[in-house]
Amino acid sequence: MVVVLKNEATQEQLDNLIGWLEEQKVLVHISKGEYHTILGLVGNTTAIDTDLIEGLEIVESVKRISEPFKNANRKFHPEDSVIDCSGIKIGGGNFAIIAGPCSVESEAQVLEIATKVKASGASMLRGGAFKPRTSPYDFQGLRAEGIELLLEAKKETGMPIVTEIMSAHHLPLFENVDVIQVGARNMQNFELLKELGRTSKPILLKRGLANTLKELLMSAEYIMAGGNENIILCERGIRTFETYTRNTLDLSAVPMLKELSHLPVVIDPSHASGIARLVKPMALAAAAAGADGLMIEVHNDPQHALCDGPQSLTPEQFDDVAKRVFAIRKTISELD
Amino acid sequence: MVVVLKNEATQEQLDNLIGWLEEQKVLVHISKGEYHTILGLVGNTTAIDTDLIEGLEIVESVKRISEPFKNANRKFHPEDSVIDCSGIKIGGGNFAIIAGPCSVESEAQVLEIATKVKASGASMLRGGAFKPRTSPYDFQGLRAEGIELLLEAKKETGMPIVTEIMSAHHLPLFENVDVIQVGARNMQNFELLKELGRTSKPILLKRGLANTLKELLMSAEYIMAGGNENIILCERGIRTFETYTRNTLDLSAVPMLKELSHLPVVIDPSHASGIARLVKPMALAAAAAGADGLMIEVHNDPQHALCDGPQSLTPEQFDDVAKRVFAIRKTISELD
Amino acid sequence: MVVVLKNEATQEQLDNLIGWLEEQKVLVHISKGEYHTILGLVGNTTAIDTDLIEGLEIVESVKRISEPFKNANRKFHPEDSVIDCSGIKIGGGNFAIIAGPCSVESEAQVLEIATKVKASGASMLRGGAFKPRTSPYDFQGLRAEGIELLLEAKKETGMPIVTEIMSAHHLPLFENVDVIQVGARNMQNFELLKELGRTSKPILLKRGLANTLKELLMSAEYIMAGGNENIILCERGIRTFETYTRNTLDLSAVPMLKELSHLPVVIDPSHASGIARLVKPMALAAAAAGADGLMIEVHNDPQHALCDGPQSLTPEQFDDVAKRVFAIRKTISELD
């Protein structure tokens, strides 16, 4: 950590600050310049609250050198984490496609999609039971009943299921769910993260629309600090000024997160653009960039598609995407 | 609502869509052009899910003309709402300053700050008991004990209190709290919003870091749809590319929100910039722009300020800001 | 074009507006609703200034349905454009890698890099002679002398050269340059664009840091309206709130631009992230997403790399990237 002091700091103020810092068990090196004095803090600075130091009148700015996340940090855990999702592995070279409908609607719908995406190579089934919607007047999901329908499809197909939680209240309903998803809007619902830290289930943690990669890792750290280290990170597009696409997929998150952390990184190209015809190129790009998995929305019946979002593929389109994704992964791995 | 169709839509597809729309009880006007066909939908379109229509293969784009919020909409409620916070009114010409410490730390701290800010003209006391922190290793607030300390200060000073809720689980602890704050990170925690819709307490709803004004109003709508119409909107800075300030205060939110909605709008200049010396100019600007209130962080002891953020004022600085805010409001009202 | 009118518009105001619109040779369809009246304009609306209509007191909002670009629009030019860069083709299935140093420094440097990148499969040579730098105190490039050195390397290697122009004043110096680059900061330097419209040279037009895809196409339109249709579009990262990477590469620009326009699209992964170790994954992703080319910075001597930016690859690293890029393109094309 580097602390830059204002020039008008008195020697007494300086001594007080250094004394306090040394009590926190960090070493302090001083560089005095004409316009600034710089303090270099070395040692374990994770527990030092930067806001607290920035609040001091004599301090101009504070900059962390070490990242403030510890459990999620690759520096302290150099090997890739491999997350076991009821038998399906993800991370450390294991690649998985999670596919399924935006919203769970009926037993027939879920089962048909599950069967088809499994045949195309998907290894996990996704489906929305609790749906976060911007408007209170939009369809909010089948909720508990939706989870039941997913569990039926799991029984039939053997695919582990992934579905979103919106409140810690609902945790008992997720007992047989294989992977619990935290959506973008709840990425900093810290009370929910703490509760999930007390479970042992894999958590698929989506990046918030306006959250930095550091904040995503700090939210993972909330869950890990509670004891649950089974985290899958997911990039699903961030909010920018561009309006042709709903969000802007930040694919550099893949190599960047994998450099900073040992956790696996999955890309959701469906939510990222909000446009079905962009899912294919973005899925291929994600595979080429080294993602550990993909999460793709698939709907079953384009003729009666009134209830499907503009970002879903048909099973046939999904089959085509999956084939190419696997081919790209094979090409890359043969060159390694 | 305007629906733009692709040129390749067949007459049969067009008829199907129009038939379905008419079942939803909206009138459809058709304009056929060389490259596009435009459907103008008139009537009550609030309940129509735009995602659903955008998902159709023959649809190029959908644009709402009427805003999708109803209870919060000024069109259906032309007069300003006045929110009664245990006797302190806000909105419709009633202006209130909410002041207090970032975090509640001790009885002495809260009481001293409360007494001083009241003397300077603040009418409500704020204080963080549950603190949303990016890092699990940072101070998380005194939680239940913090609320107790605020209630003590309320008893002593008679000031209504405002404090943040982070989970619907904690609602019983807020029984004697006068105004419940929903923080920026929970603005789209829809399950929490629904629970708050079942209470009758005033809710101070903060805009999320990357949320549009429309989304803020839709979140207000979630609470109002549940029956609680006591909402105070709060702008506290949005996330942009600028780095000198922590966030960018969007002051045009004041006139814009007041045009779109009848709900009162409060500005939080402390969180917006994250820099104490910007609080004064931004508070004055907010008053000049027509805000219905201000929310300002004040700490008590700069000598031992190690636990205060870089965005808090001293009581003396607050007194100076308040004096000027009241003077600007007086000047403007005399010219009306 | 759709014009939404306010409810308070009088019949006379409405008639005036419709009369004026019909003089502009567009057909007007009217849909009257309870709260709004919607005008659907069909015909050639390209020349209608939306600002002008939005300025009318009776108008609530205006939305274009047809895109305001014509020459760049795929609707009016369905086949891919192929741009011939002194023999090297780009677009319509032709893929090209443009590689070379950030700044031209010496004859030896340029020639060594050119020879090496050509051997690895690059087909054009890039190099900065005029350098746009945020600070007036940073190195501004060798300017005219830099172009001379590039021309030397072109003579030796036969590679067409690409270099950036910063002022129309300098056009005479670019007489033997094969492709003129317009940098992100000059994307809306409209006077420069008009001058380039009077030349016949291929223009590599980079997207501005905060420009939408529509604005990029409108800037292409400026050049094309002047008679020069040889435009190559280039995405090089946009400005967002994320700070780990210098910019955020918006890869969805590739399929989106190719849907909207017939012009070829090139990706610059070096400037997008500003980090050399992200160039490889982002270059592979761009190839997988269907880009028509790549623009990559390569420096020659890591031992004396003091003058190279943090975003350049060594020739060896470039060779590895190029090999994988070609392999991915082959894999994808075999599946088509």
Add this chain to the structure above:
Amino acid sequence: MVVVLKNEATQEQLDNLIGWLEEQKVLVHISKGEYHTILGLVGNTTAIDTDLIEGLEIVESVKRISEPFKNANRKFHPEDSVIDCSGIKIGGGNFAIIAGPCSVESEAQVLEIATKVKASGASMLRGGAFKPRTSPYDFQGLRAEGIELLLEAKKETGMPIVTEIMSAHHLPLFENVDVIQVGARNMQNFELLKELGRTSKPILLKRGLANTLKELLMSAEYIMAGGNENIILCERGIRTFETYTRNTLDLSAVPMLKELSHLPVVIDPSHASGIARLVKPMALAAAAAGADGLMIEVHNDPQHALCDGPQSLTPEQFDDVAKRVFAIRKTISELD
């Protein structure tokens, strides 16, 4: 300047870097930690190219402590600069309103508006002769003829005139213009900035849509480094994700720029929101925040307003705004 080194740096690499840095005449202090080594550089670091150091393999990150601008820096020039615009002073307590039409259209139009805004308290006349338009098909301004019309109005009213330059080619046309405006899209047209540095005219430099305050000051530095210190900074809204307003006015730029620099700061509320009815609240807010001036668009005839943008006020509305702006300034100054 602080340089953070990677742990794997060898002693030899470290010695080489330190040797090179000392040749640049800066003092180097070393702090060695378990995971990082930090170099604190003190002395005149303005001329050190951070990109150059960041490019070194052993360097993890570089952070400037001193700002890289010198002429524009308040640290080296503590008193406010006062810019003399042909007799009208701005800065250092001198406040000026610049008003006039978006585009110059006719002698009668300019003269009528000039006369009226002068009567309401405006001290300078603005008007667009060269108009930067996103589309090549939109009205590009009267160009040279527009400047003539402004000069006519100046002769009649005695008001200094402000108008935008789009290319250094046009400088001869600006000989009798009092203040040359550089628009947002040309803020980083460095060749133009260099040319303006060779003149002695006051330059009104607008912040780019996606430019940081630091970049704005670096662009001012370009002009100042050439010898012209007559710069007026102008904030006119930045690009964010919000869509109700055209841009987001960043009013905190006023106190922030005035802290960093001695140059005067003017606010353009017309372009910031793009909505006439937001001009009044934002102009009042700017005055309250301490701006040194305002730049406001005024049109003359709302009945035939087809050529005016949605962001212009009528002279009557402008009169009302000006009256309140002066009242707020009086109220604040009486409390100082």
